[in-house]
Amino acid sequence: MQSYEYYAPRSLPEALEYLAENTGNCQIIAGGTDLIPALRKEDIHPARLLNILEIVEAGGISETGETVRIGAITTFNDLADSELIRKEFPLLAEMALSVGGPQTRNRGTIGGNIASAAPAADGLPVLLSLDGELELSSRRGNRSLPLNEAITKAWTPAWDDDEMITAIKVNKLPPGTRTKFYKLARRNALARSRMTISLIFRSGSGGEIEELRFVPGSVMPVPRRMEEIEKLLTGQVPTDELLDRAARAVGEEMVKVTGIRWSTGYKKPVLGNLFRIVLRQLITAG
Amino acid sequence: MKKRGVGYGSMFYGLGYGFSRTDIASATLALNQDGSIIARSGEVEYGQGSDTVFCQIIAEELGVDYIAIKLITADTDVTPDSGPTSASRLTFVGGNAFIKVSRSLKKLLHGVAEEILGESDLVFREGMVFSRSDPEKSISFKKLAGEAYARGVPAVVTEWYNNTTHDVDPETGQGDAYATYCWATQMAEVEVDTETGKVEVLRIVAVTDVGKALNPLNCEAQIEGGVAQGLGYALEEEIKEEGGYVKTETLGEYMIPTSLDVPPIEVHLLEVAEPKGPYGAKGVGEPALIPTPPAVLNAVRNALGLRIHKLPANLENVYQLIHGEEAGN
Amino acid sequence: MKAARKVIMAKVQVKTILKMTVNGKPVEVAVDPTWTLLRVIREELGLTGTKEGCGIGDCGACTVLMEGKPVNSCLVLALQAEGKEVRTVEGLGTEENLDPLQESFIKYGAVQCGFCTPGMLISARALLDKNPHPTTEEIKVAISGNLCRCTGYVKIIQAIQQAAQQG
Numbered sequence: 001m002q003s004y005e006y007y008a009p010r011s012l013p014e015a016l017e018y019l020a021e022n023t024g025n026c027q028i029i030a031g032g033t034d035l036i037p038a039l040r041k042e043d044i045h046p047a048r049l050l051n052i053l054e055i056v057e058a059g060g061i062s063e064t065g066e067t068v069r070i071g072a073i074t075t076f077n078d079l080a081d082s083e084l085i086r087k088e089f090p091l092l093a094e095m096a097l098s099v100g101g102p103q104t105r106n107r108g109t110i111g112g113n114i115a116s117a118a119p120a121a122d123g124l125p126v127l128l129s130l131d132g133e134l135e136l137s138s139r140r141g142n143r144s145l146p147l148n149e150a151i152t153k154a155w156t157p158a159w160d161d162d163e164m165i166t167a168i169k170v171n172k173l174p175p176g177t178r179t180k181f182y183k184l185a186r187r188n189a190l191a192r193s194r195m196t197i198s199l200i201f202r203s204g205s206g207g208e209i210e211e212l213r214f215v216p217g218s219v220m221p222v223p224r225r226m227e228e229i230e231k232l233l234t235g236q237v238p239t240d241e242l243l244d245r246a247a248r249a250v251g252e253e254m255v256k257v258t259g260i261r262w263s264t265g266y267k268k269p270v271l272g273n274l275f276r277i278v279l280r281q282l283i284t285a286g
Numbered sequence: 287m288k289k290r291g292v293g294y295g296s297m298f299y300g301l302g303y304g305f306s307r308t309d310i311a312s313a314t315l316a317l318n319q320d321g322s323i324i325a326r327s328g329e330v331e332y333g334q335g336s337d338t339v340f341c342q343i344i345a346e347e348l349g350v351d352y353i354a355i356k357l358i359t360a361d362t363d364v365t366p367d368s369g370p371t372s373a374s375r376l377t378f379v380g381g382n383a384f385i386k387v388s389r390s391l392k393k394l395l396h397g398v399a400e401e402i403l404g405e406s407d408l409v410f411r412e413g414m415v416f417s418r419s420d421p422e423k424s425i426s427f428k429k430l431a432g433e434a435y436a437r438g439v440p441a442v443v444t445e446w447y448n449n450t451t452h453d454v455d456p457e458t459g460q461g462d463a464y465a466t467y468c469w470a471t472q473m474a475e476v477e478v479d480t481e482t483g484k485v486e487v488l489r490i491v492a493v494t495d496v497g498k499a500l501n502p503l504n505c506e507a508q509i510e511g512g513v514a515q516g517l518g519y520a521l522e523e524e525i526k527e528e529g530g531y532v533k534t535e536t537l538g539e540y541m542i543p544t545s546l547d548v549p550p551i552e553v554h555l556l557e558v559a560e561p562k563g564p565y566g567a568k569g570v571g572e573p574a575l576i577p578t579p580p581a582v583l584n585a586v587r588n589a590l591g592l593r594i595h596k597l598p599a600n601l602e603n604v605y606q607l608i609h610g611e612e613a614g615n
Numbered sequence: 616m617k618a619a620r621k622v623i624m625a626k627v628q629v630k631t632i633l634k635m636t637v638n639g640k641p642v643e644v645a646v647d648p649t650w651t652l653l654r655v656i657r658e659e660l661g662l663t664g665t666k667e668g669c670g671i672g673d674c675g676a677c678t679v680l681m682e683g684k685p686v687n688s689c690l691v692l693a694l695q696a697e698g699k700e701v702r703t704v705e706g707l708g709t710e711e712n713l714d715p716l717q718e719s720f721i722k723y724g725a726v727q728c729g730f731c732t733p734g735m736l737i738s739a740r741a742l743l744d745k746n747p748h749p750t751t752e753e754i755k756v757a758i759s760g761n762l763c764r765c766t767g768y769v770k771i772i773q774a775i776q777q778a779a780q781q782g
Contacts, residue, residue, distance in 0.1 A: 006631070006648040006694050029692070036651065036690050037671040049648070051695055077684070101544075101760025102738065103675055106684040107691070184482055186522055186600060188546035189759035190538070190673065194601060266483075266602045269609070273481035333728030333765055503724040507770055511727065514767030537673035537762065545755040545768040 001039050008051035012137060012166065015055055018048075020139035023162040026050055030073050031107035033100070034116050057137075058111070058166045061085065066172045069135070072111025072165040077102075079110060088172050091179035091198055095126045098183045101190045111165040117151045117222075120192050124151065125217035126181055127168055128225060129198040134159070135167040144169070154221035177202040177211065178282045182274060193218040195267060197274050201282040208237045214275065216250070219267055220257045228253055229275075238283055246279075247272035287480045290488075291589025295580030296471040300464030301569040302375045306453035309375065310446055312366035313383040315344065315391045317441035321413075321428030323348070323355045328368035329380045330360040334571060335504035336376040340384045342500055343564060347388035348395075349410035350427055366444060374569035377500065378466065379449045381564035387445035394441060398434045399425060466560050468568050470494040472513070472577035476585040483605030485521055485586055490578065491552040497560035497568035506553045509574040513551050516578020518542045524598050635696045637662070638706030646693040653677045653688035655696075656703060664704040664733045668762070675761035678734035679703050685741040685760075704733035707740055716740055719778035720771070727765035734761045739775045748779055 004027075009015045019026055027046035029035050030053055038044050052058055052073060059071035061082050068088060070079070079085050079096035086093045099105055099113075099122055113123035114134070124147070132147045136159050145159060147168075152158050159165075173179070179200045185191035196217030204210035212230045217223050232246055251268035258264065303309040314326040325344055331337040337357055345352045358365060368380055392410060400406050402425055405417035416424035425433070434441050454461035475489040490513050499505040522541045526533040534540040559566030579597075586604070587593045596603045630645040637660060644659045653670075656662050656679065665688060668676030672690040679688045680702040708714035716739050719725070726732050735758055742749055742757035749757065754775050755768070763771065 001649045003629075003647065003649055006692070008694065008697065029695075031690070032692060032695070033672055033690050036692065039649070040671060049692075051692070053695065100672075101675065102741075102757060103678055103685050103687045103760045104672055104690070106681075106686050184484070184601070187541050187544055189544040189756075190762075191541065192538070263602075266605055270482050270601075270605065277481065333726070335727070503770075507724045507727060507766055510767035510769040511763075511765045512767075515764065536671060537669045538671070542762060542764060543767075544760075544762065545758045545772065548767050548769070551767060551769055 001042055002045050004046050005048045006051065007048065008054050010054045010056070012055050012057040015050060015052060015164065016137060016139045016162075018050055019164060020162050022048055023160075026161075028052055028115070028164055030109040030112040031075065031104075033104050033108040034112065034118075052111075052164065058164075063088075063172075068170050068172065070110060070168045070170070072167055073109045074111070076100075076105040076108050076110070080105070089130060089170065089179065091181035091200070092126050092130070092170075094181040095122050095183075095196075095198070098122065098181070098193075110168060114147070114151070114168070115157055115165060117153075117155050117157050119154050119221050119223075120218045122181075122183070122193055122196055122217060125196055125198045125215040125223040127170065128223055129179075129200050129213045129215040130170040130173075131213075133169045134165050135169060136163045137166045138163040142166075148224060151222055173200065174202065174211075178285055180278050180282055182278045184270070184274060195219050195271055195274065197278045199275075199278050199282060201279065203283065206237070208235055209233050210235075212279075214250075216254065216271055216275070219254050219271055226250065226253050238279070243276050243279065247276040250275045289478050289480060289589040291476050291478070291585045291587070293474050293476070293581050293584025293586070293588050294471060295474070295577035295582075295584060296469075297573065297576040297580075298467045298469045299374065299573045299576060300467050301378050302373050302449045302451070302465055303369075304373075304451050304464040306451060309369060309373075309379060309449040309451070311368035311375075311379040311383040311449070312444060312446045313340070313368070313380070313387040314366060314442065314444040315387050317391060317395075317431050317434065319432050319435040321350070321354065321426075321431040323350065325355055325357045325384070326361075326365045327357075327359050327380060327383065328362075328365045329376055330371040332371060334371070334376070334508060335501060336371065336380060338504060339377055339381060339500050343381055343384040344388050346565075347385060347392055347410070348427065349412055349414065351413060374468065374571035374573060375449070376569070376571075377567050378560075378563055378569050379447055381500070381567060382449070382562075383445055383447035385564045386447055387443055390443045390445055391441065394439055394443070395430055395434060398437060398439055399430055402430075402433060465562055466497075466568055468495060468497075468570065468573040469556075470573045470577050472516075472581040474578070474581035474585040476582060476589055478586060478589045478604065480590075480608050483601040483603070483608070485582070485599055485604055487517060487521075487549045487582060487585075489549050489552070490517075490581070491554070492574075492577070493554045493556055494570060494573055495556040495558050495568070496570050497563045498557050498566035499555045500565060500567050502555060505555055505570055508570050509553050510551050512570075512572075512574020512576075513578050514543050514548050516575040517548065517582065519575070519598070520579035520582040521598050522547075522600055524600070631694060633693055633697055635698060636700045638702055648692070648694055650693040651689050652679070652681075652691040652693050652696050652701070655693045656688060656701070662703050662705050666730055666733060668730065668734075673762075674731075675734045675738070676731055678737045678761060680737055680741055683741070683744065685738045687760075702737070704736055707736055714740065715782055716743070716775065716778045719774040719781070723770050723774040723777060725766065725770040725774040731761055731763040731765075735763070735771055739778070742775070743779055743782065747782060749775075751776065754779075 026048040076096040182197040198215040200213040202211040250272040316324040473491040666676040668674035672687040
């Protein structure tokens with residue numbers, strides 16, 4: 001592979017300075033699980049690599065009141081091992097454990113997963129269901145960007161070239177909320193997701209669905225909450241008939257975005273099936 | 287909905303090349319003065335355990351310590367050609383060559399021992415050579431080797447085993463295709479999720495007639511590995527090509543089972559001695575995996591009442607089988 | 616003259632000195648920034664126990680411990696290992712003094728072609744260091760990033776179970 005200039009600063013200001021001086025000509029590397037194969041295959045030819053794994057400010061998981069801050073360089077295993085994450089956001093820990101294999105979970109980072117803006121990236125759907133926000137830093141300053149605005153096109157982050165993700169912020173869920181992340185794949189480890197379900201659910205006193213947040217993953221260029229489905233079900237008592245209707249609607253909503261593709265014949269019904277199965281599990285889990 | 291099913295797959299498989307194709311193996315033994323042995327053969331060990339079995343055979347025939355044997359294989363400078371490691375032939379063809387050469391060396395040493403001990407019915411066991419009727423009359427193998435050397439007995443022997451069969455009748459297809467066959471049946475228990483097309487294999491039971499398991503641990507290991515390969519073949523492995531280019535170029539795209547994809551495997555070794563085999567042994571390399579796909583696919587058929595005709599039985603193909611042409615690809 | 620000098624300069628690879636600890640010993644080696652840790656381990660340090668199965672993180676044959684955690688060394692740039700502690704299979708045991716896992720692998724027939732074995736041992740060692748009494752499921756998860764084509768994983772799992780019970 002072509003050579004590059006490599007820089008591994010230990011402080012955020014140093015990194016941001018480097019990014020600012022080399023805007024548009026600098027590739028950030030964290031765990032490298034996507035980037036290094038791309039470098040080997042010569043899909044990319046960066047002139048500079050900025051390793052952010054040594055930047056303390058980009059790491060750590062902490063809570064301030066209702067907000068949890070997850071450092072961008074938090075690995076999937078860090079997420080899965082964190083008691084805080086397991087307690088407050090079980091689906092995030094579930095997702096973390098489902099990615100790749102033990103080795104890649106020790107290197108792959110949540111920030112890198114988001115920044116890849118890959119349709120099959122698993123971190124994005126889960127964090128969208130949690131209404132996550134990116135903490136972006138640059139020499140010009142910091143800002144927050146809601147995740148649903150941060151990625152609007154596959155493979156294309158919407159933030160500026162001189163900015164880097166330093167953290168993802170999510171808010172704790174109301175008591176009584178249940179969550180689930182489900183991954184369908186061709187084998188039980190080392191497999192890309194064929195499709196995923198991120199579901200957040202809470203039932204009300206009358207057995208009706210008080211809150212529902214649903215993001216399907218790996219089925220669209222850019223994942224998003226299926227608000228049409230959430231509206232269909234919120235406030236309703238989840239009868240079998242309603243869930244069947246919702247499952248069919250899920251497939252239709254997907255096709256509205258993707259159009260008919262070679263995989264639609266499979267994905268359309270199965271996505272709905274999975275939605276129904278996982279939602280039922282959450283409903284009866286209480 | 288999850289549906290369970292049970293299926294069986296049975297096979298028989300000819301060992302060696304068959305059909306009058308040249309199928310020979312050679313082995314050389316060189317005895318050193320100190321009783322250690324250098325063995326040579328062209329056979330290739332790549333982890334399946336042929337080196338182990340050959341040393342076991344030498345040790346068994348000559349009564350020497352397994353550790354005293356230095357085995358050199360697959361070195362074209364010094365090992366006689368023994369054909370490739372394929373056709374599940376090494377234990378059978380190579381093993382027979384080693385029995386032959388071990389017995390030839392034994393015969394030479396027997397002559398020397400007879401002279402020394404004055405007995406003709408001798409046993410070679412546990413590093414000793416002794417009279418069957420009067421075990422006190424004995425000499426250590428090491429000492430015997432030294433005596434042979436002193437007497438100028440040439441203790442380097444090479445033997446060949448020829449497993450080439452005659453051919454079948456070109457008109458009727460009947461005849462002596464292979465010297466021997468391995469037989470195996472496997473049972474698979476599966477659970478199919480009709481809503482996703484996912485097939486989960488719950489259990490495999492493998493019964494394989496290996497003739498004689500010269501090394502039961504390695505035999506089991508071969509079968510376990512073969513079953514895993516068979517599972518991959520049946521359920522996930524697929525080479526995709528487009529316009530002559532292979533699209534599944536990486537181990538991430540061509541998926542083989544991981545540790546989380548292999549169910550409990552119960553292995554039963556059936557030993558029905560093959561008279562032509564070394565101590566009755568046959569072979570197991572390929573037989574290990576052949577019954578697995580049909581067992582799994584028959585189990586899927588049992589679960590669904592539908593037979594799949596498109597491999598691998600992956601998510602889309604199984605879903606399409608259940609729900610029709612419009613579903614799936 | 617100027618053009619010729621430019622060409623010569625372009626061919627000179629700029630190397631950086633990498634300092635890390637490998638199997639308990641400090642190591643200093645000049646590396647090209649494009650090199651992976653795997654390459655440095657095998658080619659520069661001569662520790663060829665670690666294998667390159669695919670080079671892109673799909674098989675686990677290159678697994679080493681970095682700061683005690685199993686990682687695919689083909690997915691670590693050499694320079695990213697600066698200042699880190701790395702342990703390869705050579706650091707698990709020696710021929711005279713095998714790691715209990717190595718003994719167990721031999722005893723229970725867990726090695727066939729042996730190509731996946733170093734990576735398996737490293738993943739297993741990482742597991743037992745963190746969780747000395749793992750369940751079968753935990754063992755399977757621990758080695759789920761190490762592909763094996765020969766064994767079907769059966770005797771590998773058994774060997775790890777046995778080593779855990781002895782230890």
